[in-house]
Amino acid sequence: MDESLALTFKYDDGRIATLFSSFTVNSTVETHVCGTRGRLKLNRWWYSPVPLELTKGEDRPETIQFDFIGNGYNYEADEVTKCLRAGKKESDILPLDFSLRLIRLLDRIRKEMGLVYDADVRGGR
Numbered sequence: 001m002d003e004s005l006a007l008t009f010k011y012d013d014g015r016i017a018t019l020f021s022s023f024t025v026n027s028t029v030e031t032h033v034c035g036t037r038g039r040l041k042l043n044r045w046w047y048s049p050v051p052l053e054l055t056k057g058e059d060r061p062e063t064i065q066f067d068f069i070g071n072g073y074n075y076e077a078d079e080v081t082k083c084l085r086a087g088k089k090e091s092d093i094l095p096l097d098f099s100l101r102l103i104r105l106l107d108r109i110r111k112e113m114g115l116v117y118d119a120d121v122r123g124g125r
Helices: 073-085 096-113 118-122
Strands: 004-010 016-022 031-035 038-042 052-056 062-064
Antiparallel strands (some): 038 052, 052 062
16 A cells, blocks of 8 residues: 555645655655745755756756765764764754654645555553
8 A cells, every 4th residue: 555655735825746655656765845946856865965967047967966875874873973972862853853754744645635554553542
């Protein structure tokens, strides 16, 4: 049931977000952010600092490169290490509230589509 998913989010200020995810089709692995003044295309592995394309208006796309180490997750591990060494329980960069809002949103999406995992039943959710 969770092999493919299409979502549309509509925000109070008129913005719209459309998401598609699938394990069963051969599609591109990229993210497009479009606005009134241009577009941003995040290529494969968008969760790490890979090259992205910025198009302003009708101009030609500009490729922006990043120097990075690893696959991107190492930066998260570094931040956790810094916080622990400083005796902090959460990061100023990505506070706990963000994670809680994200998991609540994902839980709402699963509920609306009727997706229930065995762990949900066993865990009493």
